[in-house]
Amino acid sequence: QVQLVESGGGLVQAGGSLRLSCTASGRTFSNYAMGWFRQAPGKEREFVARISRGGTNTYYADSVKGRFTISRDNGKNTVYLQMNSLKPEDTAVYYCAATSYGGTTIPTSYAHWGQGTQVTVSL
Numbered sequence: 355q356v357q358l359v360e361s362g363g364g365l366v367q368a369g370g371s372l373r374l375s376c377t378a379s380g381r382t383f384s385n386y387a388m389g390w391f392r393q394a395p396g397k398e399r400e401f402v403a404r405i406s407r408g409g410t411n412t413y414y415a416d417s418v419k420g421r422f423t424i425s426r427d428n429g430k431n432t433v434y435l436q437m438n439s440l441k442p443e444d445t446a447v448y449y450c451a452a453t454s455y456g457g458t459t460i461p462t463s464y465a466h467w468g469q470g471t472q473v474t475v476s477l
Contacts, residue, residue: 356380356452356466363448363471366440370475374435376450376468383431384408387456389464390424390435392446392473401459402448403435413459418444440475448473 362374374390389404403414403424412424421440426433433450448471451464458464 356383356386358450358452358466358468360448360450360468360471363473365474365476367476368440368442370440371436371438372440372473374437374448374450374471374473376433376435378431378433378452384428386452386454386466387458388424388426388433389451389453389459390433390448391451391461391464392444392448393470394446397446399449399461401461404457404459405433406456413457415459437473440473442475442477444473445475446473447471 357379360376387406390402391399392402393399405412405424405426409426421438423436450468452466453464455463
């Protein structure tokens with residue numbers, strides 16, 4: 355079992371930046387590929403970005419490509435999501451998740467989830 359705790363959410367104006375962090379404890383962090391997902395009110399949880407176990411491969415949803423960057427530090431058991439040029443439509447609860455499978459954007463493929471952190475982007 356791996357436990358995940360997100361931090362770094364908050365309120366920001368459109369065009370601003372935030373960096374989310376997700377720190378893992380329990381099982382060996384580097385055994386897991388990591389993903390970020392988000393869920394806005396009344397909407398389904400959607401994929402944002404994922405990163406491979408070693409951090410060399412990343413993949414993004416089209417809606418965030420060029421604005422968000424996912425990275426990880428296996429020495430610190432932490433995955434990050436740098437969010438730039440934020441838009442009001444980025445407003446959501448953001449979740450990090452861990453999977454034993456690689457190359458997946460499907461939420462049900464991720465067995466371990468954090469509690470989420472709220473990101474609100476105002477005009």
